[in-house]
Amino acid sequence: MREIARRAGVSCATVSRVLSGSSLVREDTAKKVRDVVSEAGFIPNPSAAMLKYGRSRTYGLVLPDLQNPFFGEFVGAFEDLLIDIDHEVLPISVQTSDKLVKSVRRMLMRQVDGAVLVSSEFDTGAVEPLLLRQIPLVTVDRRSVQVGCSDVSIDYERGFVEAVLHLKSLGHKRIGYIGGTKGPHTSEVRANAFEQAIRGAGLVFYPGLTRRGNYQVTGGEAAVMSLMKMPAPPTAIITANDLTALGAALGIHRLGGVVPRDLSIVGVDDLFLSEVVQPPLTTIRIPRKRLATACLQAMNYTKQNLERIGAEFSVPTQLIVRESTARPKSAPKKKSKR
């Protein structure tokens, strides 16, 4: 920078002013500086500014599992948003929850300006250091907020209602559910949302038709195996995410069955792959862009209201009907009229 100042015949203070777009510089001086800057290919070093202000222009993004394509896509969406405001993303994948403690340390080291926690599977203790240091937090679908921490919830409720109505209109009455393993809180919320969607549609909720999964293919497969072994198995299921749904489809196939003939399946996420598998998956889409936007919005809110309880944001979902759902085998023909 000194070098630029020297070449332009000004001081580094002036160069700094030009670069930060201060209007206190005469236009011809500014132009000259800009010329020298671009000619020399000068790129300012933000670490110096960071050192001075303690802000890194970086947000931590804690994800449970980069193997799930959904999160890869989400990182991309979030990154795009940050580019526009000249920030970076520090992605952190946390397979096991004890790694969160280390991750928090990493974020602290890198002086992140905030953190988005997409794995809700964590105990508050782990993020305590972040809160203590006044780092704004945003959780996704944790359904609870606290001082310095906002939440963006994904509106599964609406998606579940749409999905259940769709299944009901096809003639399904015994609808099962394969959930996730996450923190008791979220799991509870979702299971309740499912139950209410069922009841809201005027159907009977069968607790015996719900299973736990692990948000992965393996969990969906195991759960569907267990479900189909029952004396009265479900004719349709809704799963916690597309990976679980894919696992369920695989399980049906292993059992010698066919989707949707033997079981209708509804996923959640709408991975771009869900469209190309056979059969293409009916799923409740979580819009990544909107989710990313809401996270950033929540981040800004939290930052500006650090002393107050965080706000709750919500992202809508949308049912995408494809071919993994159909009329149940046993459905009386007349139902088709409805």
Added chain:
Amino acid sequence: MREIARRAGVSCATVSRVLSGSSLVREDTAKKVRDVVSEAGFIPNPSAAMLKYGRSRTYGLVLPDLQNPFFGEFVGAFEDLLIDIDHEVLPISVQTSDKLVKSVRRMLMRQVDGAVLVSSEFDTGAVEPLLLRQIPLVTVDRRSVQVGCSDVSIDYERGFVEAVLHLKSLGHKRIGYIGGTKGPHTSEVRANAFEQAIRGAGLVFYPGLTRRGNYQVTGGEAAVMSLMKMPAPPTAIITANDLTALGAALGIHRLGGVVPRDLSIVGVDDLFLSEVVQPPLTTIRIPRKRLATACLQAMNYTKQNLERIGAEFSVPTQLIVRESTARPKSAPKKKSKR
């Protein structure tokens, strides 16, 4: 840090020495400092060190497409490796090649200590600024090196040979290929590798049975449609990656056919999803961990030999046989004995 020094009754130089593990400190002093550090939850600010040494302990990772799960998995593998050496990864997804210029700028700003370029689809000009600033570069599968830039190639050759032999042993003779769109160089290399694998196996290479794809599902689908319309379509194909293979399978399905009955398909990557689709995909596995390790190794080599031409590293591939390959419809029964 001053605060810590004050509390421990030492100077900040001593604190710094303790934190960096210097042995020049008496054990009891060091212990005391460590106690204070952990009690106060002190976390050093690396930007200061960065400012001083110009090193950020961050590597840029330029990826073509975070939507392809392979890259998500690769980011995870690379991140794991970097954690061990206390570095971070700055992931940058580059959809269009003109964005590379901006990305390069971002990496320069963040003072990355090096960059791994997984999209080989770029002209050398775009990364010139990196080279100029003596930032070590590693390309993946670019098959060329230069001063300050090493390459890690993926041994498609071996994978193609294995795949062709596998298909030949099943009785296939007309084997097609759906490539990618990447820079002319890599595409050429792969197409050649395919051709040689075919010839090496004593089969006839039919140029008319090769198509270009786009490394995505859409490309595979379009290419297979075109291929199957031919008077004498292939009985098996090898594709540039699993997404293309999935697209090809989808295309066959759209055409009313069945994989592998109407066409055997071999992919490349071994996405974890490839195992769970129907039929599970026969594919040439690229080991992410080994690839990540090789990239880091290449990075270290380049860093230590910045003045010299980079080295070439290679990562082996491995054929994983699943159910998307089978004997061709037309195969004479006696072939089965072989």
Added chain:
DNA sequence: CTGTTAGCGCTTTCAC
């Protein structure tokens, strides 16, 4: 062994 000090690159008062 430990303390003092200078300086990394930048921004930002405060003078001029």
Added chain:
DNA sequence: GTGAAAGCGCTAACAG
């Protein structure tokens, strides 16, 4: 409108 200078947190050379 512009320059001079201090200071962000840390490290390394040097002094003690």
